[in-house]
Amino acid sequence: MNRWLSIFAGKKALLHIREQGLSQEDVSVIAGAAGGPKWLVLNQLDRMIFSYWLRNRKKPLYLLGSSIGSWRFAAASQKDPIEAMDRF
Numbered sequence: 001m002n003r004w005l006s007i008f009a010g011k012k013a014l015l016h017i018r019e020q021g022l023s024q025e026d027v028s029v030i031a032g033a034a035g036g037p038k039w040l041v042l043n044q045l046d047r048m049i050f051s052y053w054l055r056n057r058k059k060p061l062y063l064l065g066s067s068i069g070s071w072r073f074a075a076a077s078q079k080d081p082i083e084a085m086d087r088f
Helices: 011-020 038-053 068-076 081-087
Strands: 029-032 062-065
Touching (some): 038 068, 062 068, 068 081
């Protein structure tokens, strides 16, 4: 791991990541917490994850959010997530 991103995983998941890396198809659920100020920090990460990393996935992705997490995911679920996040 590097100083910019930390991944916390159980033994089985960590072994998978070390041996095979982490692909967009490995992720089936993303949770978004409440707390408005989080949007200020997570905005750029959301842009990267939803408009680039997850854009070509084939399997359904389940998004679970409350409060600001729900709004973030509503924007991220649009056809053009970057434009939706700009409007948001």
